[in-house]
Amino acid sequence: MLTRAGCHLCDDARTIISQVTAELGExxxxxxxxxxxxxxxxxxxxxxxxxxxxxxxxxxxxxxxxLRRALAR
Structure with a gap:
């Protein structure tokens, strides 16, 4: 993930990505x-x-x- 400090959308994305990757062992x-x-x-x-x-x-x-579908391929 590309991000920068002070980006609230990045914070939201990080939460979702962390959850999905943890579920899938990625x-x-x-x-x-x-x-x-x-x-x-x-x-x-x-x-x-x-x-x-x-x-x-x-x-x-x-x-x-x-994201789940893409990572499951």
Whole structure:
């Protein structure tokens, strides 16, 4: 998940992702876009951004059921 400090949507997404990955025995990595200028330039208007297997999955909001289906593949 791409995130940044002070992002309330990131907080919401983190909660959902944590719950879903725990249910499925998966893990996730969180990256602050302010530590990488290229990520910041690409995604600053879309955060939080989620990826599954390296492909962009969602941005702004995370749907738990949609994420579960993507991770179960």
């Amino acid at each position: 893990t996730f990595v969180e990256t602050d876009i302010t530590t990488d200028q290229q990520l910041y330039d690409l995604y600053w208007e879309q955060i939080p951004v989620t990826f599954v297997d390296g492909a962009q999955h969602d941005f702004f909001w995370v749907d738990a059921d949609r």
